[in-house]
Amino acid sequence: MDDARCDLAEGVVFEHAIPVRVYWEDTDAGGIVYHASHVRFFERGRTEFLRALGFAQADLAADGPGLLFAVRRLEIDYLKAAKLDDLITVTTSVCDIGGARLTMKQTLTRGDDVIATAVVIVVGITREGRARRIPDHVRTLFGHPPAPSEQADAAPPKA
Amino acid sequence: MDDARCDLAEGVVFEHAIPVRVYWEDTDAGGIVYHASHVRFFERGRTEFLRALGFAQADLAADGPGLLFAVRRLEIDYLKAAKLDDLITVTTSVCDIGGARLTMKQTLTRGDDVIATAVVIVVGITREGRARRIPDHVRTLFGHPPAPSEQADAAPPKA
Amino acid sequence: MDDARCDLAEGVVFEHAIPVRVYWEDTDAGGIVYHASHVRFFERGRTEFLRALGFAQADLAADGPGLLFAVRRLEIDYLKAAKLDDLITVTTSVCDIGGARLTMKQTLTRGDDVIATAVVIVVGITREGRARRIPDHVRTLFGHPPAPSEQADAAPPKA
């Protein structure tokens, strides 16, 4: 029940953006984008953010014990409706990096309209679902120094 | 950017539960339930909660200007992974009723395991997407008295 | 490009049916059920069909080299629209069993209305994606005798 809100620090290194087109699959019978579709759009944004930093998640997951980023907490504010054929921008920034967790801030916008904002906490886990510290080379790419003595600070999901 | 957390009041009238089976469609290549699937499961819970109170959403949406419940804010804590073939229980309770908004608390459990918890704010809107007060007969069914003089207190999503 | 059509043989042992409720997640902005949702409903039907015969797919997948049923061919005829809140029946029958493939006939109905019909060919594969014969105890449960000398007759999907 952590509070996931975050304000981007002054020194944020990187704000990443991708376009997402709204298709029929994303809408519902209310005529607008179904509220779980935003969750998928945000995940695409995080994946492309990682890819832009040089990480393919399939590779991270396959390497050694595996590094997967599991969502630990999600907060979304839905501000305006999105519709079929809309071209939306997903932005992603890292707010905070702990030993085993990343807090990210994301937005969905359509031109000047803010459709939704999110704060997402992800935790590093192995393929077996155990907590795994975020490796130093990942921390460094996110603009943060290595943190050799930190303890993993997040309880991961377990099956 | 409201804080949606809520503690169920002493006098909560109604806790509603449905079973949900996990199918292939709900999982991802990490071998567990994809984090947007929980959002769909919670929505099924809210829909069945309303149906148990006597409301079919298709009817509410078609009646007069229409009454739809749009998600305004969503907070989910993911605590344990769910897997293929799991039989999960979705519980739903109303924490709070304002003029045009409902705050609900929901859980996903598998036996004694809590898989995820959520606090969801929904707002009443018309088919055109305008804010609509929650009618008194709906308030009453939720165990709350009519609120004739209240203002709609939530800005609805707009396209 | 096999032709998947099949007529149920006289001696069909088992027609299996499950109910499926239509939720917001299943619909699109056309106001009806999105055409890929039918594909998910049919898959739930096949999974529950297997479960009714005593197979949990998570167990089949984990046992030895694993037995998964991968869809090799899908034909769907969409005959009537389904809508939010509809309660639909999914029926499933086996038409034909080869060495490594099952052909199944499925329908979605709402009362007397036939919403869609499907013919689905699935093939047995291992967790590694190799073709795997359908074991005799599975064949027997489907009402077919063991087929010890048959060759796997279907090219499986490969990555």
Next chain:
Amino acid sequence: MDDARCDLAEGVVFEHAIPVRVYWEDTDAGGIVYHASHVRFFERGRTEFLRALGFAQADLAADGPGLLFAVRRLEIDYLKAAKLDDLITVTTSVCDIGGARLTMKQTLTRGDDVIATAVVIVVGITREGRARRIPDHVRTLFGHPPAPSEQADAAPPKA
């Protein structure tokens, strides 16, 4: 139960292609792309095909009685598995145009690998779900002459 197969005629005017990235949302616990995700990818291909010809479906749906393309029949052959992070190409061509129906051929490829092929019949319907002839200006854009005296030749889905 029409047979939807088609061979592209010599004079096919237009083969359209879009890239699609595979995200976590598209995969399942078998480690590969879930078979209903292909159906969504094909739909994106058809939508972008129409957009490339100058049609936004939201506009077509809103104009006059509305023109929506409902899927009447779908045939998919699944040939190889697709995986997380794959970059896939969706191609779309029109095989045949009747009074109220279009038959389209589609493929999903990854480099030289053919992942799946589909033949899809769509029918023109109004927002109310009635059959609607495909207008001459649409026929012409698809490289076919107007067909003033043809009857609508497809029974549309009805609720």
